[in-house]
Amino acid sequence: MTLPSHESGALDPRPLHARIAADLREEILSGELAAGTRLPSTAQLKDRFDASNATIQKAVHLLKDEGLAVGRAGAAVTVREARQRTVHPARSLTPAATGEEYP
Template sequence: MSPTAESATADPRPLHERIAADLRDQINAGDYPPGTAIPSTEQLKTRFNASNATVQKALGLLKREGLVVGRAGSSVQVRGLRRQIMTPALYSAPAAPGGRYRWIAEAERRGQSGTSKLLEVGEVVPPGDVREALGLDEGQRAVLRKQILFLNEEPCELVKSYYPLDLAAGTALMLRKRIRGGSPALLAEAGYPPARTLDRVSACIATQEQYEALQLPSDLPVLRTLRVVLSQDDRVIEVTEMAKASHLYELQYEF
């Protein structure tokens, strides 16, 4: 449906951003499958009552996001979808003894290259919601492990995991090095196997840190998950803030 004057007033974004948003939604919904052409520039100009320059600007956004490919004067086609359907339940259990970090193993199972880069390890005062989940008072500290996850060498997730100081003391959680099998395996070995996980998921405008770390192609939101991991005695053993690039991720939950 072409935008009317009333709808344009209701949505204050520039027209090229609105065009990109509508096309992005149709691509993600499967209305334009991978390998097919989206409507021509002339069709989009008519549909959105837009100029040629505005349509090209909208298509430029989608190209930078990797959703479409094409050159001026030729049809613009939908790329093979890069958005991953992630099932969080697959990643919470500890890896088998000597096994690889589950996130990396799952990427390889899908025929992709999954890697991680450890950015920071140290004692910090966590943000308010993390502090509340850990049961810390204002000003109390926890151990932070911050890393970026990559799929096929493209940054897709910024991960900040926080651990109680008394639990992390004397373990590899305090060291600036990768943990074989990931933190769930280490916690299980220490006598705190993850037994229950609570996720709070929201869509947020990217912070400066998230925008730069994930190399976002435009002003896209991130999927923020606040994950609280509890051991068998209901002790909080880990709280993680995950910021996922929304153009690369879709979450799937089963009930």
């Protein structure tokens, strides 16, 4: 879990669910939790972070919202496969009138 800053001596001011999400995010981005692998179970995360079910669920929800994890009710939450996003600019523009150029 994210440790307090040694310089200031102050605790991390973020809510616990945000700190848990930050730790899991770091593991995903570093490759420690590889794409396609399951996140630890809620019970494992509760023990690891000494947190409630609700707090763990909020943390996992943050990762899902960020697109780093995917899951559905009754199934394990997994690390999202890295996908390249393709942008089609012509699809997002208003079509030009016949015979005219795009603005």
